[in-house]
Amino acid sequence: MPHIAPNELLPIGELARRAGVSVPTVRYYEERGLIRSERTPGNKRLFPRHTLRRLAVVAAGQRVGLTLQEIMAALADMPADRAPTQREWTRMGTRWAQTVAQRIRQLEILQTSLDGCIGCGCLSLGKCVLFNPGDEAATEGPGSRWLRNAEAATGSQG
Amino acid sequence: MPHIAPNELLPIGELARRAGVSVPTVRYYEERGLIRSERTPGNKRLFPRHTLRRLAVVAAGQRVGLTLQEIMAALADMPADRAPTQREWTRMGTRWAQTVAQRIRQLEILQTSLDGCIGCGCLSLGKCVLFNPGDEAATEGPGSRWLRNAEAATGSQG
DNA sequence: CAACTAGCTCAAGTTAGCTTGAGGTCAAGC
DNA sequence: GCTTGACCTCAAGCTAACTTGAGCTAGTTG
Numbered sequence: 001m002p003h004i005a006p007n008e009l010l011p012i013g014e015l016a017r018r019a020g021v022s023v024p025t026v027r028y029y030e031e032r033g034l035i036r037s038e039r040t041p042g043n044k045r046l047f048p049r050h051t052l053r054r055l056a057v058v059a060a061g062q063r064v065g066l067t068l069q070e071i072m073a074a075l076a077d078m079p080a081d082r083a084p085t086q087r088e089w090t091r092m093g094t095r096w097a098q099t100v101a102q103r104i105r106q107l108e109i110l111q112t113s114l115d116g117c118i119g120c121g122c123l124s125l126g127k128c129v130l131f132n133p134g135d136e137a138a139t140e141g142p143g144s145r146w147l148r149n150a151e152a153a154t155g156s157q158g
Numbered sequence: 159m160p161h162i163a164p165n166e167l168l169p170i171g172e173l174a175r176r177a178g179v180s181v182p183t184v185r186y187y188e189e190r191g192l193i194r195s196e197r198t199p200g201n202k203r204l205f206p207r208h209t210l211r212r213l214a215v216v217a218a219g220q221r222v223g224l225t226l227q228e229i230m231a232a233l234a235d236m237p238a239d240r241a242p243t244q245r246e247w248t249r250m251g252t253r254w255a256q257t258v259a260q261r262i263r264q265l266e267i268l269q270t271s272l273d274g275c276i277g278c279g280c281l282s283l284g285k286c287v288l289f290n291p292g293d294e295a296a297t298e299g300p301g302s303r304w305l306r307n308a309e310a311a312t313g314s315q316g
Numbered sequence: 317c318a319a320c321t322a323g324c325t326c327a328a329g330t331t332a333g334c335t336t337g338a339g340g341t342c343a344a345g346c
Numbered sequence: 347g348c349t350t351g352a353c354c355t356c357a358a359g360c361t362a363a364c365t366t367g368a369g370c371t372a373g374t375t376g
Contacts, residue, residue, distance in 0.1 A: 013322065023323085024365060032363090042372050044323055063268065068363070093276035100269045104262055110221065111258045118251035171352060181353085186334060200342050202353055226333075 009038065009046035019055035026055075034058055034072055036080070050081065057092075064096045065103065167196065167204035177213035184213075192216055192230055194238070208239065215250075222254050223261065 016023045029035050030045070035054050037045040054075060061071035074092050078084050084092075174181045187193050188203070193212050195203040212233060219229035232250050236242050242250075 011322075022365075025363085027324095028364060040323095040372090042323085044372075062363095064272070090276050093272055097269060097272045097276065100265055100272060104265045104269065107258055107262045107265070111255060111262065114222070114251055114255045114258060118248050118255065169352080180335080182335065183333085185354095190333090198342095200353085202342080220333095 008049055010049060010051070012045045012047065015047045015051060018052055021055065029058065032068055032072070034068065034075060053083070061096070064100055066099070166207055168207060168209070170203045170205070173205045173209060177210055179213065187216065190226055190230070192226065192233060208241070211241065222258055224257070
C-alpha cells in the first residue's frame with residue numbers, strides 16, 4: 001500500500017480506486033468540470049490529493065439526491081486547494097440538510113393524501129388529492145431522479 | 159363538452175386530453191402494456207372509458223415515485239374492465255403508502271447523518287457516515303465502500 | 317525488443333420516459 | 347375532389363450519468 005504524501009499527485013487509476021468510482025467516471029467528472037487535473041509530459045492525468053475530498057463530496061451529494069449540476073454549485077463554494085473550514089462545511093451541510101428536509105416534507109404530504117384516499121374510498125377520481133394534484137408533492141421531471149437516487153443509495157433489496 | 163356514456167369508446171385524442179397527457183404518451187403507455195385498445199376498421203385506436211382510471215392510477219403512481227414497471231405491477235392487481243372495489247383500491251393504496259413511508263424513513267436517516275456531520279465537524283472524512291470514502295476504500299478490494307456503508311447505515315429493513 | 321499495464325481520445329451504447337419528425341391514411345366538410 | 351384534422355407507423359432525439367469499445371500511446375519489466 002503506497003504512502004501518499006500530502007501534496008502528492010495521484011494517477012487516475014489510484015484516484016478512482018480510492019474514491020470508489022470507475023476510471024471513466026473520473027474522466028467524466030473532469031469533463032463536467034467537477035474536478036481538475038494536470039498532465040504529465042506523456043499526457044496522463046494527475047490529480048491533486050484533495051480531489052479525493054471533492055469526489056467524496058460528489059458521492060455525498062448524490063446520496064442527498066442532488067444532480068451533478070447542483071453538486072457542482074456546492075463545490076464552487078468550497079476551496080479547490082485546501083480543506084474546507086468548519087464554517088464552509090457547515091454552510092454546505094446545512095443547505096443539503098434543508099434540501100433533504102424539504103423532500104421529506106413533500107413525501108409526508110403525499111403520504112397524508114394517500115392515507116386520506118385509502119380511508120375515504122374516493123374511487124370516483126373526482127375529489128381525491130392524489131388523483132387531482134396540486135403541486136405540493138409533485139415530483140420533478142421524468143422519473144423523479146432524486147427518489148431513485150435515494151433508493152439506490154440506500155440499497156433497495158426489493 | 160361531449161357526453162360520454164359508461165361504455166363509450168374514446169379516440170386517443172379525447173382520452174389524452176381528458177387524462178392530461180399527450181397523445182404520444184398514451185401510445186407509449188399502450189406499447190408498455192399499461193393500457194389496451196381496440197381498433198376501428200380504419201385502424202384507429204379506441205379506448206374503453208375505464209382507461210381513464212388506469213391513466214389516473216399511472217399519474218398517481220408517478221407522484222408516489224414509482225416507475226412504470228412498478229405501476230404496471232400495481233395495475234395488474236386491478237380489474238381491467240370495471241371499477242376497483244373498495245378492497246382492491248385499499249390494498250393498492252396501502253402498498254403505496256408503505257413505499258412512501260419507507261422512502262421517508264430512508265431520507266430521515268440520511269438527514270440524521272447529515273446533521274451529525276454538520277455538528278461533529280468531521281472534515282477529516284475519516285469517520286463520517288455520509289462521507290466515508292477515500293483511503294479506507296483503497297484497502298478493500300474494488301467496489302465502493304461508502305455505498306455499502308450507506309446501505310448498512312440506513313438499514314435494509316424498516 | 318517484446319509484452320504488459322495504465323493511460324489516452326473519441327464515439328457509441330444504456331435506461332427511463334418520453335418528445336419530435338417524416339411520411340402516409342382516413343373521414344368529414346365545402 | 348380537395349383540404350383539413352385526427353390518426354397511423356416507424357425512427358430518431360433528448361437528459362442524466364455513466365459504461366463500453368475501438369484503436370492508439372507511454373512507461374516499465376524481463
